[in-house]
Amino acid sequence: MTLNMPLRGSVFVACGENGLRAFSRDGKVWTHLQTDREGVLLNHACFFRGQCYTGGRYGGELTLFQTADGLTWQSQKLPSKPFVERLELLFATDTEVCAIISTDGAPIQAILSKNGRDWSPRQTLFDDRRSIARDAHIRRVARGNDRIVLIGDYGVRLSAPTLHDKFIAAAKAEAKDTLIDITFGNGVFVGGGLHALRMRSRDGRVWTDRTLGEEGEHINRMIFDGKQFLGIGQGATYRSVDGVEWERIPNQNAPTVAAYGDGIYVGALWPGKLLHSRDAIHWNVVQEFPQHVHSLEHGVLGIS
Amino acid sequence: MQPATIPVSRRGFLRGAGVVAALPFLESLAPQVVQAGMRSAVRPPVRFGIFTVTGGTVIESWVPEQTGRLGKLPSILKPLQPYTDDLLILSNLSQSGQSEGEINAHEHCAYLHLTAVDKVGKINGRPFAGQSVDQRAAELLGPESLIPSLQLGYAHGETTYFFDASGRSLPVERDPRLAFDRMFQGRRLVAPNWKLRHQAATTKSLLASSPPTYDCQVVDLILDDAKSLQKSLGRADRAKLEEYLDSIDNIERRVRKMQARIELEAAELKDPGPSSPHLPEKLPADREQSRRLVQAVTRNPAMHGDYLELMADLMILAFQTDTTRVCSLGLGSDEALFPGVVTVGYEYHAHTLEHHGNAARVDDADPVAREGCRQIHAWYTRFFADMVRKMKAIDEGGSSLLDNTLLLYTSYMADGGHGRSNYPVLLAGKAGGTLKTGRHIAYEKDTPMANLYVEILERLGDRRGVFGNSQTSPKARYNGRLPDLS
Numbered sequence: 001m002t003l004n005m006p007l008r009g010s011v012f013v014a015c016g017e018n019g020l021r022a023f024s025r026d027g028k029v030w031t032h033l034q035t036d037r038e039g040v041l042l043n044h045a046c047f048f049r050g051q052c053y054t055g056g057r058y059g060g061e062l063t064l065f066q067t068a069d070g071l072t073w074q075s076q077k078l079p080s081k082p083f084v085e086r087l088e089l090l091f092a093t094d095t096e097v098c099a100i101i102s103t104d105g106a107p108i109q110a111i112l113s114k115n116g117r118d119w120s121p122r123q124t125l126f127d128d129r130r131s132i133a134r135d136a137h138i139r140r141v142a143r144g145n146d147r148i149v150l151i152g153d154y155g156v157r158l159s160a161p162t163l164h165d166k167f168i169a170a171a172k173a174e175a176k177d178t179l180i181d182i183t184f185g186n187g188v189f190v191g192g193g194l195h196a197l198r199m200r201s202r203d204g205r206v207w208t209d210r211t212l213g214e215e216g217e218h219i220n221r222m223i224f225d226g227k228q229f230l231g232i233g234q235g236a237t238y239r240s241v242d243g244v245e246w247e248r249i250p251n252q253n254a255p256t257v258a259a260y261g262d263g264i265y266v267g268a269l270w271p272g273k274l275l276h277s278r279d280a281i282h283w284n285v286v287q288e289f290p291q292h293v294h295s296l297e298h299g300v301l302g303i304s
Numbered sequence: 305m306q307p308a309t310i311p312v313s314r315r316g317f318l319r320g321a322g323v324v325a326a327l328p329f330l331e332s333l334a335p336q337v338v339q340a341g342m343r344s345a346v347r348p349p350v351r352f353g354i355f356t357v358t359g360g361t362v363i364e365s366w367v368p369e370q371t372g373r374l375g376k377l378p379s380i381l382k383p384l385q386p387y388t389d390d391l392l393i394l395s396n397l398s399q400s401g402q403s404e405g406e407i408n409a410h411e412h413c414a415y416l417h418l419t420a421v422d423k424v425g426k427i428n429g430r431p432f433a434g435q436s437v438d439q440r441a442a443e444l445l446g447p448e449s450l451i452p453s454l455q456l457g458y459a460h461g462e463t464t465y466f467f468d469a470s471g472r473s474l475p476v477e478r479d480p481r482l483a484f485d486r487m488f489q490g491r492r493l494v495a496p497n498w499k500l501r502h503q504a505a506t507t508k509s510l511l512a513s514s515p516p517t518y519d520c521q522v523v524d525l526i527l528d529d530a531k532s533l534q535k536s537l538g539r540a541d542r543a544k545l546e547e548y549l550d551s552i553d554n555i556e557r558r559v560r561k562m563q564a565r566i567e568l569e570a571a572e573l574k575d576p577g578p579s580s581p582h583l584p585e586k587l588p589a590d591r592e593q594s595r596r597l598v599q600a601v602t603r604n605p606a607m608h609g610d611y612l613e614l615m616a617d618l619m620i621l622a623f624q625t626d627t628t629r630v631c632s633l634g635l636g637s638d639e640a641l642f643p644g645v646v647t648v649g650y651e652y653h654a655h656t657l658e659h660h661g662n663a664a665r666v667d668d669a670d671p672v673a674r675e676g677c678r679q680i681h682a683w684y685t686r687f688f689a690d691m692v693r694k695m696k697a698i699d700e701g702g703s704s705l706l707d708n709t710l711l712l713y714t715s716y717m718a719d720g721g722h723g724r725s726n727y728p729v730l731l732a733g734k735a736g737g738t739l740k741t742g743r744h745i746a747y748e749k750d751t752p753m754a755n756l757y758v759e760i761l762e763r764l765g766d767r768r769g770v771f772g773n774s775q776t777s778p779k780a781r782y783n784g785r786l787p788d789l790s
Contacts, residue, residue, distance in 0.1 A: 043650070135659060136670075139650055153660055153670045175663075178672050180649050194648065194671050218648040218675065234647055256647050270644030271606065292643050 006069035007032060008302035012259060012266050014274060015042035015054040017291035023052075023070045023301075027266040027276045028286045032070040035291065044090035047299020048097045051116055054295070055090040055099060062087045062101065066116045068302055079111065079119060088138045093148070098163055100125070100150075104135040110163055125150075125158065126167040132156045144184030149204030151179045151191060159204025170205050177210065185224030190243035192219030192231040200243035209244045221258040223265070223280065230280045232258050232267070237281045253283040261298025268293035348498045348700040349448060350736040351623045351630070351709045352441045352764055355616070355688050356417065358463060358636035359658050360717035361728040362678040364666070367395045368744045380681045381730070383689035389742045390692065390706060392731040392789070398750040399724040400777045407431070409722035410462040410638065416724065417465045417716040418632075420754035420772030434772055436467045437757040438632045443469070444765045445629040450565055452630065454622055456483050456615050458601060459634025463716060466632060476634055480614045481594030484587055487618075487627045490562075494569045495577035496626050498701055504568070527553065578699045582624055584617035586610050602640040609687065612636075616691040624698055624705055634716075636684060645683045646676040654680060658720025677720055681728075688713050692732050710735035710763060725750055738763045740790055747786065752777040755786045 012024045019036025040063065042056035055064045060083030067073045078087065080101055088108075089100040096112040101122070107129050109122040133154040142149050150158040150167065155178045157170035177199065179191035189201045196213020213219075219231040219238065231238035231246075234254050240246040255267025255275050265283075267275040272289035365380045374388040384391060403412040404425030411431065415424035421434035438453055446452025455466045455476045466474040477483045530549055534542055588594035597614075600607040612635055619631045636654075643652045649672040651657055657680070660673035691711075698705035711732040718727045726749075734741060754772035761771055774784035 133670075137651075153673065154668075175668055176671055178670055180672055194675055218672075220648060271604075 004071070006071050006302070008069065009300060010262055010298070011052075011070070011301050012261060012264075012296060012298050013045050013047075013052050013054065014266075014268065014289075014293045015045050015056075015295050016268075016272075016289075016293040017041060019058075019065070020289060020291040020293065021054055021065065021067075021073070022289070024266065024274075027264040030274060030287050030289075033289075034073060036065075036075075041294070043294035044087065045295045045297040046090055046092045046097065047297065047301070048092035048116070049304040050300060050302050052299065052301055053090060053092075053097060053116060055087050056294075057087060060084075062099075064090075064099070064116070070301060074116075076117070086137070088152075089141060089150070091141045093143065093163060096163065100138050102138065105129070108132075108138060112163060123164070125160075126169070131169045132158075139180070140182050142182045142184040142189055144189060145187065145202060147204055149182060149184075149189050149201070151182050154178060157201075157204060157207065168205060170201075170207060173207075177207070180218065180220055181222040183222045183224045183229065185226070185229060186242060188243050190222055190224070190229045190231075190240070192222040192233075192238070194218050196231065196233055196236070196238055196248075198231060198238065198240075198243065198246065211246065213238060213246075213248060220256045221267075223258060223260045225260050225263075225265075225280075230260075230265075232280055249281050251281045251283070253285070255283060257293060257296050259296035259298050266296055266298075268296055347736065348496075348703065348705075348708045349445070349626070349629055350738075350764060351628075351705075352438070352445065352760065353619055353623065353630075353709055353711045354418070354438055354632040354634075355619075355691065355711060355713045356459075356465065356632070356634055357681070357684045357715050358638045358640075358717075359654055359677065359680060360662075360715050360719035360721070360723055361681045362661070362674055363719060363726055363728065365678045366681070366728045367726075367746075368393060371744050371746045374742055374744055380678060380685055382682065383686045384692065384730075384732075387689065387692050387696065387732070390696065390732055390734065392739055392741045393744040394729040394731070394756065394786070395726060395744065395746045396749050396751055397727050397729050397747065397753045397756055398718070398779070399727070399753050400750070400779050401773060408462065410717075411464070413717045413722055413724060414459075414463045414465055415467075418757075419467055420752060420757055420774070422773045422776055431464055431467075431473050432471050433467045433473075434471055435469045436465060437760060437771065438466060438630055439468050439474070440757075440761055440766065440771065441764050442630045444761065449626055449629045450562070451487065451622075451628040454483070454487075454619075454628045454631040455634065456480075456618060456631065457634040458611075458637050463634060463638070465634050465716060478598055479591070479594050480584070480597070480611070480618060481588045481591050483615075483618055484584070487622060487625075491566055492569055492573060493581040493583065493621075493625065494572045495579050495581050495624055495698075495700075496569075497572050497575055497577045500572060500575055501568070527556075578701055579624070579697075579705075582617060582620045582694060582698060584614050584621065586614045586617070602637050605640075605642050605645045605683075608640060609683075612684070612687040613690065616687055617694070620691060620694055620698070620705070623695075623709060624700075635687075642676070642680055642683070646679050648672055648675050648679070651676060662719050662721030662723065681715075685713075688732075695733070706733045708736050709733040710739065710760060712760070727753060729753075729756065735763045738790055740788075745786075745788055748781050750779045751781040751786070752779060752784075755782060755784055758784055759786045759789055 014022045019040035021034045022030040023032045024030045040058045042054045044055045053066045062078040062080045065073045065075045085103045102108045107124040112120040136153040136156045138150050138152040154175045155173040158167040160167040180193045182191040196217045199207045199210045201207040217233040217235040219233045221232045223230045229240045236248050237251045238246050255269050257268040265277040265280045273285050274287040275283040276286045277283045365378050399416045401416045415433040418436035419434040424433040442453035459476050464473045601611050622628045638655045640654050641652045657673045657676040660670040661677040663669040695706035696704050713730040754774035757771040758774045
């Protein structure tokens with residue numbers, strides 16, 4: 001596939017250092033490589049209505065790149081206070097793209113857009129900032145059961161029916177239960193964390209079935225592949241259908257960043273290694289970029 | 305054809321040294337190398353090295369649970385497991401010094417780090433603190449070596465650690481190529497033959513036999529003339545002239561010592577010490593390559609690793625060749641990014657990890673960030689352990705370079721939350737047989753770090769018995785000493 005052919009349909013996107021962006025249909029061959037100035041760091045990606053969005057920062061500014069075909073990118077600065085605020089998350093719901101922006105001690109806020117160009121005024125996600133640690137970052141999101149669940153540092157777990165509602169913090173969320181990643185499937189939210197910590201919840205507020213695995217086998221990614229959950233750790237992949245009964249399978253060359261789509265798992269390992277797997281257990285390096293990949297996502301380009 | 309003559313003229317030396325023959329280079333040369341040759345014993349000398357990193361540590365993964373003989377080391381120290389017989393782990397050492405003026409928490413910790421005084425701060429934007437332990441060591445050992453002390457690494461700004469006797473902060477050489485050139489320009493790399501040096505000192509033949517060069521004689525004449533001028537000058541001018549003469553004399557004296565060292569090393573080339581000089585494998589070919597490496601340190605962990613290895617290698621080479629007997633490495637950066645080193649979560653920025661990974665109660669810290677900090681410090685330890693391995697392999701004629709060195713591995717903060725209680729403290733090497741290694745000693749809670757510095761300095765020949773706030777700390781313990789080290 002040559003760079004001058006527009007992309008359309010189901011693809012993986014990788015983004016990272018120096019404005020790195022690349023696409024792959026099969027998780028093995030990565031094309032449409034684009035980079036930007038040194039120092040442009042893109043650490044979030046999502047798809048919304050046929051567009052791919054990658055976001056991050058350059059200097060003190062929050063920056064966003066979007067494309068509908070993998071060839072032509074539009075860039076913009078997100079409205080923010082330079083050098084103070086950070087882009088904590090970029091994701092899409094069925095109706096909007098959402099950027100979560102925050103700074104230590106300030107209310108966590110979201111801006112929303114239906115087209116990636118026009119952004120809503122800021123809205124505060126919840127009223128009592130003291131309900132979470134002052135410097136907690138929001139790190140990951142999952143949607144299901146008509147709820148949006150956000151997780152972050154110090155065991156932060158927040159949930160709300162929509163982005164237009166106030167989020168409520170999970171009761172008794174302790175730092176030791178910090179989740180690194182979260183996903184939704186088979187009617188439950190399932191998260192993974194340090195030493196193969198796993199927990200599940202139906203609503204994002206009450207979490208149960210806490211279990212730990214081997215020391216050092218931190219689950220960096222929790223994926224739902226349509227049938228089962230896969231917690232990908234460095235040393236083992238943990239599998240479960242319901243988030244309660246788990247099977248531990250030693251893995252090889254596991255990535256720290258991963259995504260799933262079309263029956264394929266893709267991953268990234270520092271520095272700039274892209275990996276491919278059929279089972280989330282056996283991983284093979286398929287490409288190496290000079291820039292490190294910070295985020296991988298799967299979605300659809302060109303089709304609204 | 306290469307000339308075979310050994311003596312190097314002062315002018316020739318200066319010419320060969322090129323730009324480094326300018327004053328800063330000459331100032332760095334030790335003043336009494338001739339005496340070093342005369343005084344040195346047949347045993348190799350004791351050296352003192354500091355390997356200090358940023359970010360504190362994760363103490364539960366650093367301090368062994370058991371005291372006494374070292375067994376299985378905690379995860380951060382795991383790379384040092386093969387060398388437990390050469391290690392001494394000391395816990396519960398703390399800093400109690402206060403801060404004054406507008407300094408931030410990092411500066412507070414940094415200024416106290418090696419000075420261990422009662423008070424640090426800034427006056428008119430300039431840091432003040434007491435003399436740092438490395439500089440006191442340099443006063444003790446410096447006269448015996450070519451360069452009294454070397455301060456290398458990334459420490460600067462908020463991480464200023466090194467202070468002279470007047471409390472003035474000292475610069476740190478960040479560029480490895482410049483550091484190498486500074487040490488070895490005009491010299492040949494040779495491992496000292498300590499037996500030969502001892503014989504030379506005994507017979508006083510090798511160094512003292514060299515007649516003054518023509519250049520030296522000319523300078524002597526100029527000095528004599530200038531001195532005669534003194535009598536006809538007023539008081540103010542006389543003071544100025546004396547200052548000038550002193551500086552000329554200093555330079556002259558240092559050049560003579562350098563010349564003597566070059567002659568000595570040329571002789572040793574025919575009969576060198578048992579180990580080859582430890583030339584750093586990753587030494588940049590030129591200044592440009594070196595500059596690029598330095599610039600990449602905070603962004604690229606692979607190059608950061610190369611940098612740590614290289615700086616550690618320079619310390620080894622400096623000790624092995626007796627270029628200096630006091631060398632400090634201020635390594636790491638709170639601003640560095642650690643993707644690939646930190647393999648958990650999303651945060652790679654050391655400073656963010658340090659803050660999130662620490663809290664008043666460990667249970668309240670973010671555990672993912674704390675694990676990231678642990679991974680960073682386990683990574684730092686790999687490089688320290690590699691340095692220990694290399695020094696242990698260098699034979700100095702019946703004892704290893706490690707045997708003859710006292711290495712301090714520590715951090716400028718106790719933890720990433722600007723903590724100053726229970727620092728990570730590890731000594732490696734036997735300091736010429738003055739340390740009983742292979743153990744973990746837990747002292748009373750908050751025993752002053754200054755006590756450790758008193759012990760270190762005593763092993764380097766200090767007879768003062770006091771350093772920093774070893775006697776004045778509100779938490780003074782053990783009469784300002786650390787029992788049971790030997």
